[in-house]
Amino acid sequence: MFAVGARDLLSVELSHVRKQYMTNARMQQTDEELYGLMRKGDKRAFAELYERREPALYRYALHMSGSKAAAEEVAQEVFVQLMSANTWFDEKRGSLEAWMYGVARNLVRVFRRKGVIGSPYTAEPPEQVFEHDIVGDLIHGESLAALRAALLELPDNYRDAVVLCDLEERNYEEAARLMGCPVGTVRSRLHRARGLLAARLRKLHPVAEMSAR
Amino acid sequence: MNCSSAMEKIPECARRRMEPESALAAHLKTCQACGELWESERNLTAHMRMIRIASAGRRSSAGSREALMRQFAEKHRAAAHGRWLWSLAAAAAVLLALILIQGAERKSRPVVAGQSAGAAAQAEVQSDAEVQEDGDGQYEGFIPVPYVPPLAAGELVSVVHTELYPLELARLGVSVDPSWATELPADLLVGEDGFPRAVRVSDEYSEERGF
Numbered sequence: 001m002f003a004v005g006a007r008d009l010l011s012v013e014l015s016h017v018r019k020q021y022m023t024n025a026r027m028q029q030t031d032e033e034l035y036g037l038m039r040k041g042d043k044r045a046f047a048e049l050y051e052r053r054e055p056a057l058y059r060y061a062l063h064m065s066g067s068k069a070a071a072e073e074v075a076q077e078v079f080v081q082l083m084s085a086n087t088w089f090d091e092k093r094g095s096l097e098a099w100m101y102g103v104a105r106n107l108v109r110v111f112r113r114k115g116v117i118g119s120p121y122t123a124e125p126p127e128q129v130f131e132h133d134i135v136g137d138l139i140h141g142e143s144l145a146a147l148r149a150a151l152l153e154l155p156d157n158y159r160d161a162v163v164l165c166d167l168e169e170r171n172y173e174e175a176a177r178l179m180g181c182p183v184g185t186v187r188s189r190l191h192r193a194r195g196l197l198a199a200r201l202r203k204l205h206p207v208a209e210m211s212a213r
Numbered sequence: 214m215n216c217s218s219a220m221e222k223i224p225e226c227a228r229r230r231m232e233p234e235s236a237l238a239a240h241l242k243t244c245q246a247c248g249e250l251w252e253s254e255r256n257l258t259a260h261m262r263m264i265r266i267a268s269a270g271r272r273s274s275a276g277s278r279e280a281l282m283r284q285f286a287e288k289h290r291a292a293a294h295g296r297w298l299w300s301l302a303a304a305a306a307v308l309l310a311l312i313l314i315q316g317a318e319r320k321s322r323p324v325v326a327g328q329s330a331g332a333a334a335q336a337e338v339q340s341d342a343e344v345q346e347d348g349d350g351q352y353e354g355f356i357p358v359p360y361v362p363p364l365a366a367g368e369l370v371s372v373v374h375t376e377l378y379p380l381e382l383a384r385l386g387v388s389v390d391p392s393w394a395t396e397l398p399a400d401l402l403v404g405e406d407g408f409p410r411a412v413r414v415s416d417e418y419s420e421e422r423g424f
Contacts, residue, residue, distance in 0.1 A: 041289035043282065046285050050281065054273060058271060058272045059272075062268060063268070072277055076280070080281070083285055144263060147257075147261075147264065162261075165228075166228060166258075166261045166265070167264060167265050190224075191224050194224055195224075198254055198257045201253060201260065202253050
């Protein structure tokens with residue numbers, strides 16, 4: 001009786017360990033490996049790829065488009081295209097992540113061209129983010145909205161650099177890989193874009209006023 | 214430090230939220246333009262941080278995820294079904310090909326005198342009723358195969374339709390023309406032991422070849 005119980009317990013334990021091992025193994029797999037499994041019908045690989053990449057893709061599309069609805073649609077469409085039979089992804093030409101960002105970028109452009117994207121989204125301000133920040137008290141809804149509007153008015157390439165480097169905190173190398181351009185180009189685009197955005201903010205809050213505060 | 218090098222360092226220093234190095238800090242205190250740039254870059258970085266934090270937890274709705282997962286499952290279920298059908302069709306095709314090949318091999322296998330009953334059974338067997346014995350133990354149109362034991366009294370015989378090469382026909386006692394190269398349809402009179410007792414070239418050939 002005891003032996004049977006112990007065996008069952010061991011079996012459950014082994015099953016748990018195996019499941020844990022599989023989960024860890026899946027987490028260690030590259031995007032491309034997960035993509036390969038996914039193409040063979042592995043739902044877990046698809047789910048893992050989705051969990052790994054969807055949030056950042058959604059945020060990227062949100063910042064690029066300024067619309068929650070568009071962001072959700074773009075993020076979903078990237079994965080629909082990924083699972084479609086005639087996906088153009090070619091591992092030799094770049095990483096899967098870069099391919100996904102490329103698809104998202106193109107979809108945002110299509111949305112913007114069609115005029116589907118409406119007014120910029122409004123986000124709830126985070127709580128106590130700037131409690132020790134020297135300029136924290138300057139930041140309010142008006143200036144955030146102005147910055148978002150300015151971001152959407154930037155040329156696509158500049159906005160891409162700002163979103164990836166400043167909002168998604170990618171380093172220059174990663175941003176260059178995702179944008180498909182040299183590191184130097186990312187750096188110069190980012191600096192120019194920041195110059196434009198800073199100018200917009202200066203109009204709203206003159207520096208003298210900021211310094212005074 | 215001059216303004217040019219300060220302006221190169223300011224955006225990077227501000228966006229990394231670093232304190233300016235001593236040379237840059239000294240320059241910022243003395244140069245109003247660079248000081249203003251420094252302040253506006255820091256202000257921009259703070260705003261960017263605000264936007265980043267506000268959107269940090271954002272992602273697609275759970276419904277969107279569920280819809281995708283369902284779509285994935287349906288797509289692969291359909292694909293798996295299609296693959297299964299293709300496998301079945303391929304297996305059927307292979308089976309059909311095997312049957313056809315086997316049939317062709319059987320047809321081309323020469324039937325020699327003295328072959329076993331089992332082998333003879335592969336050929337088409339005619340009913341005994343079609344073969345009429347004449348009075349003295351001979352069958353109509355059949356040439357007795359030499360050097361085989363005679364049929365026992367009352368032994369049942371069967372006629373096997375087959376195709377034989379001229380050489381095989383000659384072995385069975387049929388005179389053949391050496392110019393014949395192809396198989397000829399023939400009937401073998403087979404005893405219960407499976408051994409051919411007599412042979413007959415089919416009627417159409419008999420007339421054509423002058424048997």
